[in-house]
Amino acid sequence: MDKTDHLDAYVIADFARCGKISSSPWRGSQFLALQRLTRHRFHLVHTLVSEKNWMLSNIYLKFSELAVNNRDKPFSDIYGATSCSALTEFYSLDEIVYKSIDDLTQFVIKKSKNRFKDPVKVATLLKQAAKNSYRLDKMAYEPLNIAISSSFNVIKALENEIKTVDKAIEKTVKGLNPSQYQSLISVNGIGPVISSGIISEIGTIASFQSHDKLAKFAGLTWRKRQSGNYSSDETEMTKTGNPYLRYYLIEAASSVKNHIPEFKEYYRKKYYEVTTHQHKRALALTARKLVRMIFALLSKNRIYSNY
Secondary structure, X not given: OOOOHHHHHHHHHHHHHOOOOOOOOOOOHHHHHHHHHHHHHHHHHHHHHXXXXXXXXXXXXXXXXXXXXXXXXXXXXXXXXXXXXHHHHOOOHHHHHOOOXXXXXXXXXXXXXXXXXXXHHHHHHHHHHHHHOOOOOHHHHHXXXXXXXXHHHHHHHHHHHHHHHHHHHHXXXXXXXXXXXXXXXXXXXXXXXXXXXXXXXXXXXXXXXXXXXXXXXXXXXXXXXXXXXXXXXXXXXXXXXXXXXXHHHHHHHHHHOOOOHHHHHHHHHXXXXXXXXXXXXXXXXXXXXXXXXXXXXXXXXXXXXXX
């Protein structure tokens, strides 16, 4: 059917007047309310990631060894409380270098609330990382300290806002289709927030004839690049579908692979098939596999069972 102003008016009139058109062109105010929340969470998460990346560039300038991924990092979480204290309370790296191991150990114990198994080792690694890091001109430290401290405040605020939105999402989703929600939340690794994100974008599963249609709607499809006997290993994801649904499906796959052995094995298989983009490729393909299961559960109105 063509899309013109005349036909649009005719379709709307028929839908409102005598019900000739069976499919609803909208999903209702409750879906829109939930969608506003899940999409806002999407926005907050991406803002948080952007802020962390921005802060990481400043951390590298001040404390290069702390920002580099290696086995000798003193902190597993560079955005954690102890790391934050080390980056903001010491004006320069020389203050760490010239501090005794005993003093640094007490600093680590205090800031971590004694949660490290071996605080002496952490203090030693922190001191060594400070020694190995690049040095800056003294004039650069104060601006970097201000920028890093500001970023930590922004990150903390964003994380608190995400928690608040998560609570609102869990409250809102209870008023929607309970069977779809129960089907999704029954899958190990898929919680209330991810379930809500998927439901708010899918609406009703009756809108999709197959899992292929659902995957295409989410943009989890790949274009083939083949000529003769040659078939390229580099096949980019189309990403032409719904970015919000794709995000929540990939988040779901990231969690499900840690809870369901079948998906864990599938992820590992896809991970070792290639030597480039291993994690991203394996996770996207795992999400595509998850789409098949989600479509089956929702279309048959069933609860997940791994038996």
